[in-house]
Amino acid sequence: MSGASLGAGQNGSVRQRLGIPKLFLKIVITASAAGAGFFVSMLLHGDNNNIWQWVASIVFGSATLIVQYLVDFGERLEVVEKSQRQHNDDMKQTLNNHHSEMREAVEKSFAKINEATELFSKVDGSVLRSEEVTRLVKAYTQVGDESPGIVKSFAEEELKRLAELMEDLISGRADSSFENHEWLIDLATCVKKTLYATSTTVDRDFWSSEPAKRYLSAQEKAIKTRGVEVRRLFLVDEPEQVTEALEQLCVRQRRYGIDARIGVQSQLDPGGTVMDFIIFDGELCYETRPDNHVxxxxxxxxxxxxxxxxxxxxxxxxxxxxxxxxEPEPEQGSVRRRLRRVAE
Known part of the structure; x- marks a missing residue:
């Protein structure tokens, strides 16, 4: 069948190139076969039996016509079978691809569900307040759905900054490229036992700022409501730097309940320059680093x-x-020193 198909395919291509109609070609071939049958019968039986010559002609012509139609039918059947096999293969491939995509999608969905379930299980089991985390997630989804583009971008940046801070806290250290007053005020709001701080000339201007007022208010609340012990040591390099303004600053801080003192580093035992640092509950240290302009x-x-x-x-x-x-004692012509080195 394949040989016939091949031959038929070649004949078909020839016919297509010559532009010969298939029906006309079938008639020509049938007539030729009928004529050949008539001629052969005449040679075998002579001119005495014309009926056998016509019968042979009709049989040969009919057989030839039937064979041609059978060949055409075989070609078409083979084309249909090939098309059906190709269609079945395509369907199988499509179904396999769809099955793989569906399986991958289901696995990813279950992975996300498991991850979310595990995450919220950890949140519920954490010592942190889980309702705040849930509140953050809900608010972030609402910002993503309802807010304009600039708000979404801003929310993403803030969430990224918060995530980075959480990761830094896990590692035991976090840095900010500026003097972060919000960290300072939040820590003063959270402190429960002790707040020990040094204050050098580097941050002296801070105490006249608006964040300083909020910082002192948070310390006053911690002292009165939670019984937090707050100690602050104002450090200067030399006795001449103990000014009236610095003494008044100590007086104002004592009104908040803060135990404030002044220390002259050149007269204190610990050597070297002391940087500004604040210790919260003996567990976390907040430090600032000065630039070239102090x-x-x-x-x-x-x-x-x-x-x-x-x-x-x-x-x-x-x-x-x-x-x-x-209690200060009046002095003339000099600035009062409020703290002195402990006699060795």
Whole structure:
């Protein structure tokens, strides 16, 4: 059948090139076969039996015509079978691809569901307040659905910054490329036991700013409502830097319930320059680093136990080397010193 099909295919291509109609060609071939049958019968039987010559002619012509139609039918059947096989193969491939896509989609969906379930299980089991996390997620989805483009971009940046802060807190350290007053105020709001701080000339201008008022208010609330002990040591390099303004600053802070003192570093035991740092509950240290103009340009949070313990020991040494403030006595021609080195 394949040989016939091949031959038929070749004949068909020839016919197509010659532009000969298939029906006309069938008639020609049938007539030729009938004529050949008539001629052969005449040779075999002579001219005495004309009926057999016509019968042979009709038989040969009919057989030839039937064979041609059978060949055409075989070609068409083969084309149909080939098309059906191709269609079945395409359907199988499509179904396989669809099955793979559906399976992948279902696996991803279940993975997301499992991840979300695991995440919220951890949130529920965390010591942090889970309702705040749920509130954050709900608010973020609403911002994504209802807000304009600039708001969505801003929300994404803020969420990214929050995620980075959480990751930094896990590692035990977090940095901010500026003096982060919000961190400072939030920590003062969260402190429960102790707040020990040093204040050098680097952050002296801070105390006249608006964030300083909120910071002091948060400390006052912590002292009155939670019984937090707040100690602040204002440090200067030399006795001449103990000014009237600095003394008044200590007086104002004592009104908030803060134990404030002034220390002269050149007269204190711990050597070297002391940077500004604040220790919250003996667990976290907030530090600022000055720039070339002696102004804070970086905030650092440190939670490693060794680092915090070093800062606690440093503060205790500085604090022990000063004396509590007494009622000031009037002096003429000089600035009063409020703290002096403990006599060795």
């Amino acid at each position: 102004r804070p340009d970086m905030t650092m949070l440190r939670m490693k136990q060794e680092h915090v313990e070093d800062r606690v020991n440093q503060f205790n040494e500085l604090w022990a080397a000063t004396e509590p403030e007494h």
